[in-house]
Amino acid sequence: MGLISLIWGILALLWMLLAFIPLLGWGNWFMIPFAVVGAIIAALGLIIAGPGGRSRAKAGLLLNLTAIVVGAARLLLGGGVL
Template identity: 65%
Template sequence: MGLISLLWGIVAMLWMVVALIPFLGWGNWFLIPFAAIGAVIAAIGIATSRPGQRGRAKTGLALNGVVIVVAILRLGIGGGVI
C-alpha cells in the first residue's frame, strides 16, 4: 500500500504541475478527488503496516496532501471556486 500511495502521489504531483498552466486549471477539479483517493490509500497503508515499514505511505500521504492544498489554492486564486 505504501508504494501504491507513493506512486499515486507522484502522478498527482505531475498532474498538479500541468494544472498550474493557464487555461488548464480545470484539471484541478479532477485532481482533488484523485489525490484524496491517494491519501486514503496512504492512510490505509499507514494503518496496516509495521512501524518500520511506514515511510513510503507517509511520503505518499504528504505528497497527496500537498497536491490537495495547492489545487484548492489554485482554484481559489483562478476563480474556479465561486
C-alpha cells in the same frame, strides 16, 4: 499500500503541475479527488504497515496532501470556486 500511495502522490503532483499551465486549470477539479483517493490509500497503508514499513505511506500521504492543498489554493485564487 505504501508504494501505491507514493506512486499515486507523484502522479497527483505531476497532474497539479500540468494544471498550472494557463487554460488547463480545470484539471484541478479532477486532480483533487484523485489525490484524496491517494491520501486514503496512504492512510490505510499507515494503519496496515508495521512500524518499520511506514515511510513510503508517509511520503505518499505528504505528496497527496500537498497536491490537495495547492490545487485547492489554485482554484480559490483563480476563481474556480464561486
